[in-house]
Amino acid sequence: MIIRMNEILLDMDEVESIEWRKQDDGTFSVRFHMKSSGKMFTRIVHENQLQQLKAQFKGDEEE
Numbered sequence: 705m706i707i708r709m710n711e712i713l714l715d716m717d718e719v720e721s722i723e724w725r726k727q728d729d730g731t732f733s734v735r736f737h738m739k740s741s742g743k744m745f746t747r748i749v750h751e752n753q754l755q756q757l758k759a760q761f762k763g764d765e766e767e
Contacts, residue, residue: 719738720737734746
């Protein structure tokens, strides 16, 4: 599944892991670790976006 978020397109099949940290303003800093390239991307998202990302990532793992 490919998602568009804050001017980046990510193929969720290539995401190895996702980590997040809550910021003081209530948003979340989310870091995506890519499988093959080893690159990391960080984006700021709102809580509802984080919940959607987690659900999509878990859904991809179960397939």
